[in-house]
Amino acid sequence: MKRFVIGLLVTDEAGALTRISGMFARRSFNIESLTVGVTEKPGVSRMTIVMMGDDSARDQIIRQLSKIHSVREIKEMHPESSVNRELIIIKVKTTSETRSEIIDAVTVFRNSIIDYHKDALSIEVTGDGNKLNAFIDLMADYGILEICRTGLISVDRGTTTLKDSGYIPEH
Amino acid sequence: MKLTGARILIETLIEQGTDVIFGYPGGAVLNIYDELYLNSDRIKHIITAHEQGAAHAADGYARASGKVGVVLATSGPGATNLVTGIANAYLDSVPMVAITGNVASSMFGKDSFQEVDIMGVTLPITKHNYVVRDVNELADTVREAFKIAKSGRPGPVLVDIPKDVQLGLAEYEPAEIVKPYESVKASESDIQKAVEMINESSRPFIICGGGAVISGAENEVALLAEKTDAYIGCSMMGLSAVSADHPRNLGMIGMHGRYSASRALKECDLMITLGARFSDRATGDKAKFSEGKRILHIDIDTAEINKNITVDFGIQSDLKYALSKIIPLIEEKKHVEWSESVARFKAYEAEHKPPFIEKELNPYKILDMISDRLDPDMPVATDVGQHQLWTSQRYRVRKPRRFLTSGGLGTMGFGMGAAIGACVATGQRTVLITGDGSFGMNLNETMTMVSQGLPVTVVIMNNTVLGNVRQWQTMFYGKRYSSTTLGRAVDFAALADAFGAKGLRANDEKSFAAALDEALSTDGPVIIDAKINMDERVLPMIPPGQSFEQLKLD
Known part of the structure; x- marks a missing residue:
């Protein structure tokens, strides 16, 4: 099983998200994360889907996505040619003994504390998957109360954009 | 002049070439039926006994004519009764536009009388679907529905029209019949590779699917078979593409395929699959199905390439276009040994007729x-x-x-x-x-x-x-x-x-x-x-998930 990142531009219309997420569920493909948000162009949303599978699953997913009428552009975001970010908010239990250690870790990881309570800190962490997972592992010892993740977003390096995918659906 | 949404729907259907609608009236489509009454000299409506029958009738109309079939039903149970018919058309790639009425959009989400989210229900069984929220968008939405239904691999599209949109007023400008999106065509290098594979084969076998009929490639399939000395087996959907009387047509393949077709499929060195999608009923055991041969696959639907069977070479293309480019470039062949083998398969089939119990009427x-x-x-x-x-x-x-x-x-x-x-x-x-x-x-x-x-x-x-x-x-x-x-x-x-x-x-x-x-x-x-006798069986039979070796003749 490999991890693939797929970027999509989709028409912002009723049911677009359901059409795409429903296709993944219906055809038994595994999604690790799916993010969606507006773009610089009104009426067009951008999705980033992280999926697990082999090469043939990846090919089949791209082919199936290209048939969904709401989908305008599809591009596989390769790790070597793209930059990826994910944001998490992690709420960690604190005591007077652990607080300063946690704050040290936040500084070293260049994260920020966005809520301070005598028994807990809420920490904003931004980065790629490795950094996030390392920080989560570190916090596990102190007691994680909850985690909220946005899922990955991804853009190409340089001047390349998703519109340069060359893979435009037929419709 | 401004027209009501109900009238705009009728005008747009007529404008798009619809001469008959199959349907069933009800509370949420009364305005549409009123317009059908007023325009009965321009468009025919056939009321069925049940909406499912109407959906299958629109499907049958489309299959027989090649045109887009149109079905109309009311909200709630009227709409859900279409579901089997829409799914049926989806699986067999039949162009259909299903129109449903719905409660007024102000009543949406309140579990109103006869309210169903038919767009949500039909998401997995349509090429696309719409809820029309604005009467000004109605005509273009219906046009787009026709366009999608008949483009590429055809299929059903549903347009749900709330009651307030049927009543609303908008300008209507007539338009031309929409043309399908331009179909994908095989590239030069695709054609070249296909030609090489065909020329290298000494035991070619064609699997002809429903795509051959949709593309209108019936003559090309026969021409290809004749020029490269191939035999043809058909999927159930492809049966009407090649005449049963054509000497190279061995008939249906698959679970209940004919013996000679199944045998030729097993023995061939190149399987040329044309507008077929390797359904499990056609392939049985997928590994055995592909064993010992190369597979060339041509289909208009990109997602069919390598979906069920991993092929040696797949081409996304309109089939008629691809074949019309391939045929002039292939060598004219006579595969004497292959023809002799197939003649033996046919003779064996003739000697092993299905053992019907009832000799009088079977x-x-x-x-x-x-x-x-x-x-x-x-x-x-x-x-x-x-x-x-x-x-x-x-x-x-x-x-x-x-x-x-x-x-x-x-x-x-x-x-x-x-x-x-x-x-x-x-x-x-x-x-x-x-x-x-x-x-x-x-x-x-x-x-x-x-x-x-x-x-x-x-x-x-x-x-x-x-x-x-x-x-x-x-x-x-x-x-x-x-x-x-x-x-x-x-x-x-x-x-x-x-x-x-x-x-x-x-x-x-x-x-x-x-x-x-x-x-x-x-x-x-x-x-x-x-x-007929209740113990008559359909034979030959390759049991589910198995291969030619397990074919039962009696």
């Missing part, structure tokens, strides 16, 4: 009598079950779009609506071959055949059991006939009379011939109750 005799009497232009529809498989094996289909069967979804109850739609589309006498189980599902549509005065002959192969399931129970479930022995006592001929149709009975060759002759010279619908 399915093949019924089908031969129908084949002998029908003009090739007359559509033949089936339901789903043993009768469908026997018909696929034995009925001599000679013209494209003249064999209508539920291939992908396998919908018992498809046949009555399909026969109505085909009869309306072609104006030809139509024959439905069904079983007592399938007929029982939608026999209410006899009413529609009578009210429309349609010359449809319904041949019920009546074995009093659910024969196909019973056959599996016989072969794989120790003859435990769970819920397949129906114990019904319906007199189908008397039932036909009660509906206002004509009912006839047959229990031997002579009485069937007489009934068929009478039916085929009767103006309106006729139902023939033809008794």
Whole structure:
């Protein structure tokens, strides 16, 4: 099983998200994360889907996505040619003994504390998957109360954009 | 001048070439039906007994004509009754536009009377679907629905129109009939690679699918076979692409395919799959299916390439285009050894006919009598079950779009609506071959055949059991006939009379011939109750998930 990142531009219309997420569920493909948000162009949303599978699953997913009428552009975001970010908010239990250690870790990881309570800190962490997972592992010892993740977003390096995918659906 | 949404819908349907709508009225489509009344000289509406029948009729109309079939239903139960018909069209790539009314948009989400989120329900079984929220967008939405339905790999599109949009006013500007999106065409290098593969083959075998009919590539398939000296096997959906009388056509492949077709498929060195999608019913064991051969696959749907079977080379293209480029470039071949082998397979098949129990009136005799009497232009529809498989094996289909069967979804109850739609589309006498189980599902549509005065002959192969399931129970479930022995006592001929149709009975060759002759010279619908033995089996059979080695001939 490999991890693939797929970027999509989709028409912002009723049911677009359901059409795409429903296709993944219906055809038994595994999604690790799916993010969606507006773009610089009104009426067009951008999705980033992280999926697990082999090469043939990846090919089949791209082919199936290209048939969904709401989908305008599809591009596989390769790790070597793209930059990826994910944001998490992690709420960690604190005591007077652990607080300063946690704050040290936040500084070293260049994260920020966005809520301070005598028994807990809420920490904003931004980065790629490795950094996030390392920080989560570190916090596990102190007691994680909850985690909220946005899922990955991804853009190409340089001047390349998703519109340069060359893979435009037929419709 | 401003028109109401209901009127705009009718104008747009007419503008897009719709001459007939199949449907059923109700509270949420009253305004649309009012416009149908006022415009009845410009567009015909056929009311069926049930919305499912209307959906299958629109499907049958589209299959027989190649045009987009249109079905109309009210909100809630009217809309949900379309679901099987829409799914059926989706699986068999049939262009259809389904129009549903809905409650006013201000009532959405309140569980209002007869409110159903039909867009949500039909998401997985349509190419695309819409809820029209603004009357100003109605005409363009309907046009786009037609465009999507007939583009590329065709399929159903649903347009849900809330009551307030039907009542709202907007400007209407007539437009041309929308053209499909330009279809994808094979590249030069794709063509070159395909030509190389074909030229290198010494035992070529073509699998012809429903895509050949949709693309209009029937002649090209035959030309390819003739020039490269290949034989042809058809998927169930592809049966009408090549005449049953064509000497290179070995008939249907798959679970109940003909022996010679299955054998040639196994022995070939190149499988040229044209507009077919490697359904599990066609392939059986997928590894064995691909073993010892190269596979060239041409399909308009990109997602069919490498979906079910990993192929050596896949080309996304309109089939007619691809073949018209490939054929001039391939070498003219004579594969003497291959032809001799296939001749042996055919001889073996001729010596091993299915062992029917009843010699007097068995399915093949019924089908031969129908084949002998029908003009090739007359559509033949089936339901789903043993009768469908026997018909696929034995009925001599000679013209494209003249064999209508539920291939992908396998919908018992498809046949009555399909026969109505085909009869309306072609104006030809139509024959439905069904079983007592399938007929029982939608026999209410006899009413529609009578009210429309349609010359449809319904041949019920009546074995009093659910024969196909019973056959599996016989072969794989120790003859435990769970819920397949129906114990019904319906007199189908008397039932036909009660509906206002004509009912006839047959229990031997002579009485069937007489009934068929009478039916085929009767103006309106006729139902023939033809008794067959409940233990007749469909053979050959490759058990599910298995391969040619396990093919059962008796």
